[in-house]
Amino acid sequence: MTRKPLFFFAFLLLLSCRPLPQLAEDHKHSPYINYPCIFVSPEKDAKNPVEILFVKTDTLDNSIRKEISVVFVDEDLPFFFFDWCYDAYRRNHYRRKKDIESFVLYYSAATDALDSVAFPSTFSRDQRFRKNMVTHFSQTFPGSAFRLTDSRPVIFVNTWNHMFSPVDENPGMKKDSLFAGWLRKGSRADAESYFRRK
Numbered sequence: 001m002t003r004k005p006l007f008f009f010a011f012l013l014l015l016s017c018r019p020l021p022q023l024a025e026d027h028k029h030s031p032y033i034n035y036p037c038i039f040v041s042p043e044k045d046a047k048n049p050v051e052i053l054f055v056k057t058d059t060l061d062n063s064i065r066k067e068i069s070v071v072f073v074d075e076d077l078p079f080f081f082f083d084w085c086y087d088a089y090r091r092n093h094y095r096r097k098k099d100i101e102s103f104v105l106y107y108s109a110a111t112d113a114l115d116s117v118a119f120p121s122t123f124s125r126d127q128r129f130r131k132n133m134v135t136h137f138s139q140t141f142p143g144s145a146f147r148l149t150d151s152r153p154v155i156f157v158n159t160w161n162h163m164f165s166p167v168d169e170n171p172g173m174k175k176d177s178l179f180a181g182w183l184r185k186g187s188r189a190d191a192e193s194y195f196r197r198k
């Protein structure tokens, strides 16, 4: 191997190791902070936990709208070589290695109950974790479609690229609860801007 590819590889490694700045309004998750939902994913993806949850809250006429942008440490294709290529593509195209996926929670303004959950291009449908070519589906579910734990909806992360569902599509795989991570106020655009490499 000539020196040029080696330098390029070292540069990529340096970028991926750069620590993120801590923000004044960040809150490390604790039971005392209102983490709005619970994520469950196959244990096989435990190396890519939720790092930060951005939450943007808007009050509408009859409901409270919470846009949730979930920042995963990375997303990994099942085959290493394809994953390495895909990571390089994402660094170049999106200027980040993190995977950011969004959905919206709607609560009744009168009762605070969960009315519905919308997954715009982030619904897994019946796709399983090991599927290589994953399609992004869109779907809105009533709040009653979700199992609640401590009044929070349980959301299954069914695919390697982090598509969501109220249904576990990998019943044969061991599960991990992605319950850690920072919580901060912000929109999807804020999340994109925060993680985009300059």
Ligand SMILES: [Ca+2]
Binding pocket: 074, 075, 076, 077, 083, 084, 087
């Ligand atoms: Ca990856």
